[in-house]
Structure formats: C-alpha cells, structure tokens
Amino acid sequence: MRQKNAILTENLTKRYGDLLAVDHISFQVNEGEIFGFLGPNGSGKTSTIRMLVGLSQPEEGRASVLGYQLPAEISRAKRYVGVVPDVSNLYDELSAQGNLLFMARLYGVPRGEQRSRADRLLKDFGLYERKDDRFGTFSRGMKRALTIAAALIHEPRLLFLDEPTTGLDAAAARSLRGLISRLREKGLTIFLTTHYLEEADLLCDRIAILVQGRIVRIDTPAGLKRLVQTESLIEFSFRGDISALAGDLCSRLGEAEAALLEESRVRIYGGDSPQIFDAVLQFSRDNGIGIEAACTIRPSLEDAFLRIAGLSPLVMGTEKGGGKGKGKGG
C-alpha cells in the first residue's frame, strides 16, 4: 500500500543574497515515520524547516505539508503542525501552565479542553509540580521539555524537532529520546534535525544527508551503514601528533582515504588492508612516530555520514561543540 506523504518537496530553493542556502532539494516524508535531516552547520537544515513551517518563503520549487500547498495554504497547515525550534522560545514571564494555555488559545484549542490538555502534558513531561513557576526560572532541560509540550498542545499530526537534545545532559537527552519514540508510537510524523548521529541512528526510520544545501543521499540508517560496511575500516593511534603530517600519510594510501580523528588518531576508509598496514608502518618509520595501537572497526552511522558528506570527523566534533575546530580529512 502506498503511504501518504506528510511532506513533499520538489526543487525547493532558498537564497540569502548571494548565498544559496537550500539548493533545489526534493524529498518526501511518509506519514508516521521519523525522518532525520543530517548535515553540518550551514548545510541548510534550518532554512529548509523555516520554509516548511511558513517562517520564510522559497525562491523556487514546490512544497506541501500534510497535503497543503505552501506558501498559499500555510495557515491551514499550521493547525496540524507542531514546531520545536533549536532555541527554547517560550515566555520567561509566564508560568509553565500560562505558556501552555496561551499556546492552546493561539491554536484555537476548545476552551473546555485547554486546561486539561495543559495539565496532562505537564504531567507527561514531569513538570506538573512546577506548573505555576515562571518559565524563566527553569533549567535548560525543563525549558526544552516545556517547549516540546507547547508544540504538542494542539495535538499536531506532524512535529518538527530542530536539535531537540542539544545542550541537555545525558539523562535529560535519554528521557527526551524516549519521549520521541513514544510520540512515534502514537502515529505522529516527526521531522528531526540533529548533530548527534547516534541519536539519528536510534530514532530515525530514514535519514537525508544534507551538504551545502543539497541532499546527497536518503536512506535508512542500516542502508547508510551498509555503504561503508563492505570497506575495510582501520584506526591507528600514534605516539605523537601527526596532524602536520596528514598530507604525507594520505599520499601513501592510494585509493584509501584518511580522516584525522584527533592529533594522534587517524581512521582509514577503504583500500587493501595489508597494503594500508605496510604504508602506515613505513610512514611511522620515516617520520619517527611510533604506532601505539591499530584496530579494524565496525562502521557506524557516523562513518557513513563522514564518507557520504566528505567531512573530517574533527569538523563533526566542532559541530557538536566538542571538537578542536580544525583538522584535515582524508
């Protein structure tokens, strides 16, 4: 049976002056699935979401959300769409319950249901005891939870989640992932952007990888991982900093590609394993930097992403806020 489209885009394009932020992207999201949108900063994820939720207008292309054509029918679509932006943007001066009630009124939730829905969401998100406290007094995790609750007050059919776990501690992030899974079980379609590849692997039915405004691949997490599973993947740890010598190493690897994970750690994709070991040993001898460890590893979604997007893992580290900001990929 053909699944209905929750989102359908054809050649959707957005420019900011000379910058082509979204470059003729086409994709569809099926009803009831969690669709991941992965890409580094500036790849066009948020620009795409902004067009799909009516905060900006495309220069070219077409899009429909829940069957409503954009931008002409955006007001109708908004009734059934919930959005959790990357920043928790409720009103600091209003209480948790006050914020939810205000959103319920804006979305036209029947008067008799407003308070019961707000209270139910506050209980679901563990915030009921603090329902009278101002949003401004909440911790980051609580603010995130209430922002998601606010996006659900009108019982949407489609939920956009932009970086939902960014900035949360591990426990809060795990709890939120559990909640996202439960929302999917209720039949909600979820459009998720995240920098955390493990999160996408865990939650998403399908993932689109976006690079410089273009979708370079759409597949299931397993399908993406299969792309790199047939290749050899070897990781070497050296006894010293090899970042300045990465070019030399790459030149010795033939068809294989290297990605610098840390100053002294490198991951090599593809190629013939014995030849790679020989080349790396020779590199080690020539430069006087010993090898501490070498191991073959099982490819993760991150490896698939890096291979497809052609990014250095150090760049991804920076995206997550944990990297060193520079590095050279293979």
Add this chain to the structure above:
Amino acid sequence: MWQEQLGGIYHIALKDMKTYYLKPPAISWGMVFPLAWTLAFYLRSPVDFAELVPGLLAMTMLFSTTAAEAVVINFELRLGTLERLLLAPVSITSVLLGKVLGGFLFGLLMTAIVAAASIFYLGLHPDILGLALIAVPSLMVFSSMGALFSVSVKEVFEAQTLLNLPRFFMVFLCGVVYPVSALPEGLQLLARLLPLTYTVQGLQASFFPVADAVFLQAFFMLLIFLILFLLPAIRLLHRRFR
C-alpha cells in the same frame, strides 16, 4: 479563518498586557511622567489648570501606548518568541495588530484613570462620546507609531532612543502646553504634520465646545495618521520574514 485571526490578535494583546504592560516600568513611564509634567504646570498656575487637561490626556495617551510598544516587537524578535507566535495559525499582520492592540489597551486603561481623576477633581463636563471618538484613533495612532519605530530598527534600545525624539518634539509643538496658534508660523506648519496636534485639538473640542469642523478635522486626520503608521509597520514586519 478571520475568526481565527481575530482570536489571535486578542490573545496576543492580552498576553502582552500581562507580560509587558502591567509592570512597574511601563506604568511609571506611561502615567507618572505625564502626571509629574502636569503637576509642574499646576503648581505654577492652579487657576487655569482645567485648560491643561486635554494636553495632559494627550500626553498620557502618547507615553502610555509607546511605553513598551517601541521595544516589544524587537525584544520578541531577539528572543525568538515572535517566531513562536508565527508558528501558530496567525498571520504576520495579525501578530502586528495584536501588538498594537496591546499598546492600545494599556493606553486606554491609563488614559481612563487620568481622565476620570481629572474630570471628578475639577468638576469638568466633557462630551464623553467626543472624548472616546478622539481617544480611540489617537491610542491606535500612537501604538502603531511605536510599532513602526520598533520594526524599523534592529536593536531594542534604538527604537526607544529614536522614539524619544518625536515624543518630546510633539510635547512642545502640538499644543499640549502652549497653543499651536501661539507658535511661529513655521512651527505651526510643522505642528500640523504631527498627530498629537490633532489629539489635543480633538480633546479640547470635547472639553470646551467649538465648531464641529474642528472636531471632525482632528478625527479624520488621526485616521490618516493611523494608516500612515500601520501599513508601513505591517510591510516592514513582513519583510523580516520574507
């Protein structure tokens, strides 16, 4: 659809009253400043004070509506809460009208308090319908003016600073304290280009009966100013989300 938009305008206005207007800074700026100003004139000349009441009410309208209006939109753009409003099935125009209505309602409340106190204390007998017919468009004009300044600049403080110039300019030129007719001819012409002149003119006509034409001129000029401020404000806000 239109019911949805009207509902959005109403709820945004009420929320703004709660979160921005009914707070000490807005109340003090909107009411204390005109009262202190008027008190100074009262102490100087208590006998003629009744003549100052239209000017006092006009100032209250101007300062109370623009007290927070000039910063509210930029403040919310910066916090991202304005985008949150636009994610709901509410149009950009409705969001701006909601903001303008918030300033209007606060101005109406402040003006009603000052008007009631002045009328009872001085035993005045204004034409209440005339008063309302001038107050409503005036409050909308000044609230729209605040919104226009707010969407014209990017920083919160810029709007407030920029708005001070016409605000104080108008207090001196528009007949609040000195009659426009007593000003040099050039300044009289300038006064005719400022909305507060017509608010004062209309209020004076409500308190001290004059020819109907004076009142009607004030009323229609205020409607023109409302269009002149409101339409560009809506257009500029649309441009931010193009």
